[in-house]
Amino acid sequence: MLNISKDNQVLITPGKYASITNVARRPHYKTLNKIIIGFLIFLVACLFLPWTQNISGDGSVTTLKPDHRPQTVHNAIAGRIEKWYVQEGDYVKKGDTILFISEIKEDYLDPNLVSNTKEQVDAKKMAVESYSDKVSSLELQSESLGTERGLKLQQARNKIKQAHLKIKSDSMDLEAIKTQLRIAQTQFNRSTALNKEGLKPMTDVEQKKLKLQEAEAYIITQENKLLSSQNELLNARVEINRITAEYAEKISKSQSDKFTAISTQYDTKAQVNKLQNQYINYSMRNGLYYITSPQDGYVSRALLAGIGETIKEGTPIVSIMPAGYDIAIETYVNPIDLPLVHRGAKVRVWFDGWPRIVFSGWPGLSYGTYGGRVVAIENFISQNGKYRVLISPDSEAEKWPKELSIGAGAQSIALLETVSVWYEIWRNLNGFPPNYYKSDLNDGKSKEKK
Structure with a gap:
């Protein structure tokens, strides 16, 4: 450690030395000081400038x-590439053909598939119309049977009325004959009494007896006739039941045939709708063989190449950049x-x-x-x-x-x-x-x- 004390320190005064005074009074040092002070002021001022x-x-x-961005065109069905209609860099409009593919599935190889399906649809439609006519005919048949049943029942009811009237007439005739029988019996008894008294001859008694016998025989005939009329009434009532049962069976059979025809008609309509769906699907599938541009734009890149290449559903075909x-x-x-x-x-x-x-x-x-x-x-x-x-x-x-x-x-x-x-x-x-x-x-x- 240096041996330096406070008593030995000497203060240097700049004014005593001319060299220091000359150096301090040089003009460029004053200019430098002004520049430094100005720069510091500028920096301070910049701190208050606006900053975003x-x-x-x-x-x-x-x-x-989203529809303006580059998009990739895909195929909807599987097929084989047959012909290209564009190349990279071409401008295409909406609906322009890009590629043509052919069918590879065996279910659709028939060239007449659409026309044959159309014929099947037409045939089924004619079958629906025939069943409709059959239903109409069966409805007319049911109406005719109902009308005929009403006439038959009215005829049977008329027979019942006739039987009632005939029974009433025969009953009245029977009562008249019974009255005649009582009169003949009375006359026969009177003649017999008078004959015993000698007032009437035997011939008169025999005549009265003959009339009595005729009346007894005629009353039996009239009773048989009354029973026959009653039997006709029963037969007329049985005929009504028979007519009701017979025509109920006929009408039920006609209604059953009608409902069967309606059911078959609806089933045929379902088949027609199914065939129409197939027909529309086949027709639209034929349109899917030609792959078209979805909008106006430029073909930026072809993602497939060559002819005869087999592609699956949803395979990327080309990339299109929209024009606008x-x-x-x-x-x-x-x-x-x-x-x-x-x-x-x-x-x-x-x-x-x-x-x-x-x-x-x-x-x-x-x-x-x-x-x-x-x-x-x-x-x-x-x-x-x-x-x-x-x-x-x-x-x-x-x-x-x-x-x-x-x-x-x-x-x-x-x-x-x-x-x-x-x-x-x-x-x-x-x-x-x-x-x-x-x-x-x-x-x-x-x-x-x-």
């Missing part, structure tokens, strides 16, 4: 509508920045291959960037661990280049709140996120609720 907070993202150029499309950008943001992005937010984008100078904090000084607006935000995280955001051109800003191709790289900056530079430096040093803010649309809704 932003969220950056990487993505690529795509289309706004609305361009957009799909970009990806970090999950921590997703709450700061909303639909309608303004975004600055630039594309690979286009010269640009980007100042993220001062978008007004950037060169080669274009305006955009957020139109969709995906709520599910992507495989890259970020959220997908779809951006469309801003109608109020400059138009995007027409030369952009689908799939080209693109970068985006979502503009947030404007703060001071010192605040942004302080935020980054402390690791704070950008300021959370709401869109004007949300602010208007909140004011209306209040």
Whole structure:
């Protein structure tokens, strides 16, 4: 350790030495001091300049509508390639033929399959019409049987009425004969009494006896006649039951035949519908042999090659890029920045291959960037661990280049709140996120609720 004490220290005064005074009075040192002080003042002033907070993202150029994106044309049925009608780079319109394939399944190899099926459909339709006529005939037959049954029953009822009247008439005749029998018996008894007294001859008694016998014989005949009339009444009633049973059986058989014909008619209609379905399927299958373009566009790539190659259902044939499309950008943001992005937010984008100078904090000084607006935000995280955001051109800003191709790289900056530079430096040093803010649309809704 050096042996130095406070008493031995000597203070050097700059003014005592001319060399130090000369060096301190040189003019360029004063200029340097002014420059340093001015630079420090400039840096302090820059700390109070406005800085726009932003969220950056990487993505690529795509289309706004799903049907405007490149699509692959597939075949609907299995077949064998017979002829190509396009080549890569050709422009095709909607409905233009791309490829022709032939049939390979044995169920559809018949060249007359469609016409034969059509004939089967026509035959079944005629069978349906014949069954319909048969049903109508059976309905007429049932009506005729019902009418005939009514007439037969009316006839049998008339016979019953006649039998009743005849029974009544025979009963009256029987009573008259019984009266005559009583009179004949009385006359015979009187004649016999008078004959015993000698007042009447024997011939008169014999005549009265003959009349009595005739009356007795006639009353037996009249009783038989009455029984016969009663028997006719019973027969008429039995005839009604027979007619009812007979025509019930006939009408039931006719109705059964009608329902059988209706059932067969419905079954034939079902067969007609099945055959019509097959006919339509066969007709549409013939149209699937020609693979056509679903929309206007350019054949960008042929995924198959050669003639005679067998392909299955759903095999990719060609890739078509639509001719007209609305361009957009799909970009990806970090999950921590997703709450700061909303639909309608303004975004600055630039594309690979286009010269640009980007100042993220001062978008007004950037060169080669274009305006955009957020139109969709995906709520599910992507495989890259970020959220997908779809951006469309801003109608109020400059138009995007027409030369952009689908799939080209693109970068985006979502503009947030404007703060001071010192605040942004302080935020980054402390690791704070950008300021959370709401869109004007949300602010208007909140004011209306209040």
